[in-house]
Amino acid sequence: MRIEILNTGTELLLGTTLNTHGKWFGEELFKLGFRIQRLTTVPDGDAITQALRECVSRADAVIVTGGLGPTSDDLTRECAAEVLGTELIEDEAAMRSLEEFFAVRNKVMAEVNRKQAQVLVGADVLPNANGTAPGIYVPPRLNGAANCAVFLLPGPPRELYPMFRQEVAPRLVALAGWSQPPSMLELKIAGVGESDLQQEIDAKLAEIPGLEVGYCARIGEVDLRLIGDEGAVAAGRQIAHERFAKQIFSEDCSHLETVVVRLLTEKGLKLATAESCTGGLISNRITDVPGSSAVFTHGFITYANEAKRDLLGLPQALLDEYGAVSEPVACAMAEGALRVSGADIAVAVTGIAGPDGGTPDKPVGTVWIAWAAKGHRTVAVKQVHPRNRKDFKLATSQSALDGIRKLALKGW
Amino acid sequence: MRIEILNTGTELLLGTTLNTHGKWFGEELFKLGFRIQRLTTVPDGDAITQALRECVSRADAVIVTGGLGPTSDDLTRECAAEVLGTELIEDEAAMRSLEEFFAVRNKVMAEVNRKQAQVLVGADVLPNANGTAPGIYVPPRLNGAANCAVFLLPGPPRELYPMFRQEVAPRLVALAGWSQPPSMLELKIAGVGESDLQQEIDAKLAEIPGLEVGYCARIGEVDLRLIGDEGAVAAGRQIAHERFAKQIFSEDCSHLETVVVRLLTEKGLKLATAESCTGGLISNRITDVPGSSAVFTHGFITYANEAKRDLLGLPQALLDEYGAVSEPVACAMAEGALRVSGADIAVAVTGIAGPDGGTPDKPVGTVWIAWAAKGHRTVAVKQVHPRNRKDFKLATSQSALDGIRKLALKGW
Known part of the structure; x- marks a missing residue:
């Protein structure tokens, strides 16, 4: 109709x-x-x-x-x-x-x-x-x-x-005059670009009779929408899972922060954050979720170098040698947040949100993200998000949250 | 066209x-x-x-x-x-x-x-x-x-x-092929309700020939829109200023956080934040503003009582006696943030975002906001925002930022 x-x-x-x-x-x-x-x-x-x-x-x-x-x-x-x-x-x-x-x-x-x-x-x-x-x-x-x-x-x-x-x-x-509405499933996927996603699965999805496929790219995630009868949607879901099981974070329209809080609650894990360039966005997203007080205790916004030193115990020499936007500083921030808060997992971000402050070596949009966890080796990644300030912060927070999700999923 | x-x-x-x-x-x-x-x-x-x-x-x-x-x-x-x-x-x-x-x-x-x-x-x-x-x-x-x-x-x-x-x-x-669109001025006003604003000035604005007036209520602010030729808009602006000069925070569509960062920069003042229930929203808004690193150094997200104690030096006895959502705790958080960070102004918030955690005495939506500043007496206000979690956080952050604005305007 x-x-x-x-x-x-x-x-x-x-x-x-x-x-x-x-x-x-x-x-x-x-x-x-x-x-x-x-x-x-x-x-x-x-x-x-x-x-x-x-x-x-x-x-x-x-x-x-x-x-x-x-x-x-x-x-x-x-x-x-x-x-x-x-x-x-x-x-x-x-x-x-x-x-x-x-x-x-x-x-x-x-x-x-x-x-x-x-x-x-x-x-x-x-x-x-x-x-x-x-x-x-x-x-x-x-x-x-x-x-x-x-x-x-x-x-x-x-x-x-x-x-x-x-x-x-x-x-x-x-x-x-009908009784059987079609099914719809929305898979939210992090860490994969829209075009890579399509290149990997679109041809296979197109072979499923009666399946309607839609993609919606957002910052740091892609939504894959499957519509059809129950069998077609289930077949589409399987294809997406075969290739991207680890990247699919939500099938019920939940946002990444909701998935993270749910997962930490289930596993009984506590989280701490140490944010420089995101300035509180990660903790703000976490605390948007009802019940987050059960898993989130301490957040550090260490915007200035002195704050990184005083609140997280970073040696001044480390900041002097590598600069604030570096792998050693990101790792030390995460480990400092873990130690000071007594949490099980800590995430730290340090980067250049712009519009000023970039250098040829470290252009605006450069960010280091580190995850520290009890009993795990601290890991860090470098990313470049050459976007406006707010979108840079959002893209960084997406990666930071998705890393927490993967770490919590690993088992403990 | x-x-x-x-x-x-x-x-x-x-x-x-x-x-x-x-x-x-x-x-x-x-x-x-x-x-x-x-x-x-x-x-x-x-x-x-x-x-x-x-x-x-x-x-x-x-x-x-x-x-x-x-x-x-x-x-x-x-x-x-x-x-x-x-x-x-x-x-x-x-x-x-x-x-x-x-x-x-x-x-x-x-x-x-x-x-x-x-x-x-x-x-x-x-x-x-x-x-x-x-x-x-x-x-x-x-x-x-x-x-x-x-x-x-x-x-x-x-x-x-x-x-x-x-x-x-x-x-x-x-x-x-035209060159003279009508003038439009948007006054952003904090701390006044839409109906109070209208009651105070609407009749006077209606007397100005050719002036189109619009109100838009947002959380924690009202936008007053004046449209007409230049003279009519200027006359309308004067009426608004006669009554609400202190509450008008922006005439160029700047958000409250932008106005605050601009003002702190002009005055050479440093800011620190201590957030419980807003969970980083205030610092996130501040750091959305380019150049905020010049005025914002330290942010504390003290979601758990232990964090209030360990990071801001609150005595456990104070928490035990008054509870986390109280005037003495809000004031001690602001003063602790000021002391630890060495900033000139600190704002602290502690409240009940909900949906759970309310009591008959302190229902969901209750929040204490405190401002501490070098050479000033610490002040605190209690507010109640019986809204959903995100809107509660936003309303609280609006009041917190507007208080910083007024404090910075006072002169130093």
Whole structure:
């Protein structure tokens, strides 16, 4: 079934309001086995009529949001009546629940609210438990313009979400007449580039009948999306695992920090961080996770050399000989954090976030990351992320967290 | 000028990725004096061709985002060539910068990346400093289908934003042939609620002819937007300053952390942080600012009580008597950070981020913030932010940073 969403509202196009409807509808519809064919956003007013006319000519069902309020710029009802070739009448039941809405709040209903009881002739009125605007459903048979179901829903999420779930979702499923939504699996993968990932597995995935494959590159990770029937998704998952078992860190949309905290909790391990160039991003991500206080105790932001020396016990001679951005300093930071905190694992990062401070030998974006752990040899890697400051920090924190994950997985 | 945005990407319609492009483009275009006529989102693949054909038939300029990557589902170039009736060729300069991108990262370019150097015949190649996909600009005269300018831009914000500002914005202004967009001023204000702000100044602002006023409440700050001719904006600014001079922290869209780093730099002051419940967010925000290493030296993430004791020298008795979330502990943390680091100002936070750990006396969301400074009496405030974990951390960091700003402004 071809479903389109039409969001109305000038504020959505002026940059003052973030439109979260697309993400929400995408998730809700997918759970029912549907996909959004197209999402269109237009300002209040005449643009709605033109866009709605196009939507009903393409789709089997159109969900319109917004413009059902009482004010002069709320014109969705009128636009829909014009496109669908029908009239507006005052609905008695809708009028009664409007009056009730104001009565229970001890408020007087303004005259402008009356228009919210206007519905299209023959349409279903969808009750609104959380606001004054009822929704409106025009079944395909009543739609003169095209064989398309049209839903008019309020814009505010607190009104829209319950109305969709109670009134719209069952009608869509009945229209489609099915019962078996497709499966979706999202594999989050760290330490592999998008193009390398594709080169390794795309051809094999393409051989699986009915499997839809998508890639989304983020900083320090790639999301691999598999959609199809259960068998196809399972076959795709197996191919990804055969080649990238160690790099796949999440299959339930969990972020890397969540996976790390979960793993450390399971293993009963404590973590400490020693951050120079990331300046607290690693510990900030860790402490975004509920329950992280069980595994994370000490964090050191040693931005200045004196801090590396005073807090982590680095010898000044080491800093003088190798410089702050070096393998020996990264290792000594990690080992110092482990010793001072008494944790089981410590990660340390030292690098050049830029924009200034680079040299020919150590350009902006250079970073050393070291992991120290009780009973393990300290290891360090050098990476270069020639990005802006924030993205450099994010890329570094991704590698640091992924290293903790791998270390914790090794067994203890 | 009629401008449409076409966002491509299956992930935007599946609910896995929030589409923030509409809000961002809305803001950026408004600053140039434009508004978005329509925003359309379609999945990867053939849907792009149909939607783009419709966009170019309606608009004077179309901005397409996404689908310029190296993978099999990146088809925007091909779709655009079909709609605009032209061919794709490999661009030499684009190929060279692709090769360079991989060379500076010491990586081998995968064969699939070659297609990212393909551009439409006669189009301008828009350089991408932050990724592998160059942008493409097809001027109206080269567009066989309609008299419409078409921009193909990468989807990831870190690549898209600088490319839009450097390459697209000047071309749009040239196409529109105007020079005098309206003035806009955004005042960022901390420590005042949106409704209080409105109650104090909205009536006075409404008296200024031709001034458009907008409020945007964010966590820990309110943005007041003034749009109009230069005189109207200046008059509105004066009204805001008469009442809220101390609370206005930025008039150039600078974030609070940027203002703080700038101020500390000017005054030659050093900062240290001692964070419990914010877990590094304050230091992370500070170190997001280029040049922050000149003012920020030491950060302590003392998540566990032992860390507060060992790193900041808090007496165990103090923790036992008052509990970690208390005024004496917050003050002792700030003073400990000041002493250990040798900084001029130290801020400390200790609170209950939740979802667990609250008590009737100290519910989830309770936080104590303390500021210590050389030659000043240590001060602390208690706040309650009954929000989710991330928003609690953000609200707390806003208050902590704003307190540093006010302390640094006091003079020394």
